[in-house]
Amino acid sequence: MEYRLKTPLAEGDVRRLRVGDVVYLTGIIYTARDAAHRRIMEYLKEGRQLPFDLRGGAIYHCGPVVQKKNGEWIVLAGGPTTSTRMELYEGEVIEKLGVRMVIGKGGMGRKTAEACVKHGAVYTTFTGGAGVLAAQSIKRVIDVHWLDLGVPEAVWVLEVVDFGPLVVAIDSTGRNLIEEVVEESSRRKSELLKRPLILP
Amino acid sequence: MLSKETIVKAIVEGIKVASIYLPPDVKDSLKKALEVEENPATRAQLEAIFKNLDLAEKLKAPICQDTGLLSFYIKAGAKFPALDVVEEALIEATRIATREIPLRPNTVDPITGRNPGDNTGRYAPVITWDEIDPRGDYLEVTIVPKGGGSEYVAVFTMIPPGKGLEGVKEVVLDAVVKAGAMPCPPTIIGVGIAGTVDKAVSLAKKCAVIRKIGSRHPEPKIAALEEQLRDMINELGVGTMGMGGKVTALDVHVDYAYRHPATYAVAVVFQCWAARRATVTIKSNGEYTITQ
Structure with a gap:
């Protein structure tokens, strides 16, 4: 199925999605990778208010190529980074901040999947490396937080229109598409290890 | 006389080519993948890859936002007249390319977490003196923007x-x-x-x-x-x-x-599939070519 969704995302809209579905997202997304997640966790631990509100929002694992022209930031390339590194934090971020969609690539693990089931969220993937295509959907840089972390690690607040195709890779029933593919690969590997190489 | 500026100019040009255009062998091989894949979700990824490659060429933008840790593999002719300034030239070209293309500033000090913002730093960009041609009077630099x-x-x-x-x-x-x-x-x-x-x-x-x-x-x-x-x-x-x-x-x-x-x-x-590379060959008279 193909869906066109808008932020803020309603729990019902997100719970309807299933792995393999394709989403085009319009609204506001927040980039966050390793350092931003670490800082979010510090804020949560200290009970401090974040400078942005992620309720019903989408987090994008991305460190863009940006350029400042006439005082305005422009995103030239903005594809996803590998999500696996954010597995450490994402379950808690979904739970405590009310995030409804995590966008990245490469797959996420059990803790994120559990949070998606419990709190009504999905993990979707955009094609890794397709940075210019992603930038076409980014219409405006609304704001940037924590630029002291460096350009790739800062939180960029982006206005997107029909951002996609985003493939649902973890849904709120707990299915995990990429993990299923890798588990099948692992089974095939066991078979291949029994088949010897035939070399001249 | 061959100047450092000539080498810098050639390398900046090479970094541009490497960052924006995918080498033909890689593109052809991705086309073959698209011909054999049947699963719709997989095909959607490959189609996005080709749309992205077209856009990068049209807009002269880096293929991927991860413009890599710049790596240079050098094949040096022993008789190339400006070997003493090659490393300086590669570092300067990295700074210029970062500003002009632009590239994402990727180098981070692992001790302090500081990002200098210009893709340089201790042992960065990564420079490898890979091969010496004892009789050559040219410099061949293969540029690889290596994704993380x-x-x-x-x-x-x-x-x-x-x-x-x-x-x-x-x-x-x-x-x-x-x-x-x-x-x-x-x-x-x-x-x-x-x-x-x-x-x-x-x-x-x-x-x-x-x-x-x-x-x-x-x-x-x-x-x-x-x-x-x-x-x-x-x-x-x-x-x-x-x-x-x-x-x-x-x-x-x-x-x-x-x-x-x-x-x-x-x-x-x-x-990764975005297997970027370009080779810059500089002759002793300063003429240069870029191949992929």
Whole structure:
């Protein structure tokens, strides 16, 4: 199925999605990778208010190529980074901040999947490396937080229109598409290890 | 007289070409993947890849936002007249390219976390004096903007020497399954076999990032190993971006060095589908060409 969704995302809209579905997202997304997640966790631990509100929002694992022209930031390339590194934090971020969609690539693990089931969220993937295509959907840089972390690690607040195709890779029933593919690969590997190489 | 400025200009131009245009062998091989894949989610990824490549060329923008840790592999003619300024020129070209293209500032001090913002720093960009041509009067620099996602899943291990090539196969297949969708498959996979850690890793790295897709090792046994490893990896079914499919590796390249009786070092290095590279050749009179 193909869906066109808008932020803020309603729990019902997100719970309807299933792995393999394709989403085009319009609204506001927040980039966050390793350092931003670490800082979010510090804020949560200290009970401090974040400078942005992620309720019903989408987090994008991305460190863009940006350029400042006439005082305005422009995103030239903005594809996803590998999500696996954010597995450490994402379950808690979904739970405590009310995030409804995590966008990245490469797959996420059990803790994120559990949070998606419990709190009504999905993990979707955009094609890794397709940075210019992603930038076409980014219409405006609304704001940037924590630029002291460096350009790739800062939180960029982006206005997107029909951002996609985003493939649902973890849904709120707990299915995990990429993990299923890798588990099948692992089974095939066991078979291949029994088949010897035939070399001249 | 050949000046440092000439080298800087040629290298900046080379970094642009490498960052914006995918080499023809890589593009052709991705086209073949699109021809054989049937799963809609997998095809959607490959179609997005081709849309992205067209847009990058049209807009002169870097293919991927991860413009990599810039790596330079140098083949130097011993008679090239400006060898003393080559390293300075590469660093200066990196700074200029970062500003002009622009590239994402990627270098980070691992001790303090500071990002200097210009893609330079201690041992960065990565400069490798790879080969000396004793009679040459030219400089050949292969530029590889190496992405972090595919570097992240590299594997190095020592296997019991008794296991031999079957042991190598196990390490490679394990690495590919463990990497899953993380290195942006379909990837080019480099395998290095040697006696020391550094030799295995540097051979694997060059196999992954420099050799062209479809090129085979000159020794028939190694060439056959490359093809069989490639076919087995593709039987694993990871597919483009881990969506499942027939093409997980665009190719596998293997190289080896003689080992020590006690050590059998195996390294596996991945290059993402956005396998960017360009070679700048500068003659002693300052004329230069860029090839991919």
